Amino acid sequence: MRPISAPTPALRFRRLRRTAALRALTQENVLSTGDLIWPLFVRDGVGVEEPIASMPGVSRLSIDKVVQAAELAAGLGIPAICLFPYTDPSKKTELCEEAWNPDNLANRAIRAIKQAVPEIAVMTDVALDPYNSNGHDGIVRDGIIVNDETVEALVRMSLAQAESGADILGPSDMMDGRIGAMRSALEAAGHKDVSIMSYSAKYASAFYGPFRDAVGASGALKGDKKTYQMNPANSDEALRLIERDLREGADMVMVKPGMPYLDICRRVKDAFGAPTFAYQVSGEYAMLKGAALNGWVDGEKVMMESLMAFKRAGCDGILTYFAPEAARLLRG
Structure with a gap:
């Protein structure tokens, strides 16, 4: 597009x-409650709301409290929630x-939510770090995160989540070939309607720190994740990953983190036109909230401005x- 303008x-x-x-009539992008997915942290217990120190205002919730959060989300018009478990260390x-x-x-949380709030879409995380005594997204052999054995485990994990009633699977592991393997297994098991939102362009970022605290992976992690997550210096690689995952059967794709990678979001949407999402990750949230x-910024205004940036980026x-x-602000 070449803008044409008359002189002043x-x-x-x-x-x-x-x-x-006049500003409303000429606004180019619109943010709505339908654009939002709410990540929730679930833990064992009953009646538990355990604040996460590095994420002010966010807590780990027992299943009964997660069900209440899902009911709140549905009431606010939020179409989907995404679950992340805080696993007992003894089970890792x-x-x-x-x-x-x-x-x-x-x-268990998926089943409870779908029974209480069947209309809300439940998205899950497909990666091994919440269950891994090494803290990695994949199985570790002799200090190396092995790809193919991890993919086999992820397929089993995906089928269990689909059978529990998950609507959207979110593979966040960044193993090669996992989307195709998951899609084939889902089709074979009769889960043809389960969607996959692939974390296709997930960068090896320092912005994940508070999240790792939230799921209890920080202390367990040995080394870093640079052998499977993306180099923050790379942009073209993201497009290659997106294309691969779409060809393998991903329904939607994600860029993660969000605000530091808005250029990637724009390139992905322009190149493929596929449903494109971004994750405003824990470090981004913690900075704005903190x-x-x-009192250094107007919290409501920077929050809404940051969310509109994602829409503007495609x-x-x-x-x-x-x-x-x-959602409360958007609903007035």
């Missing part, structure tokens, strides 16, 4: 900014067997811990 004074850009009505092993236990914490709590939706707060 024939053209005055301020004419269309003069009133709220090197082979991550708890990941595909039909009665693990995440799968600054707001200290995203169809955003995973954000701000979801209920933003």
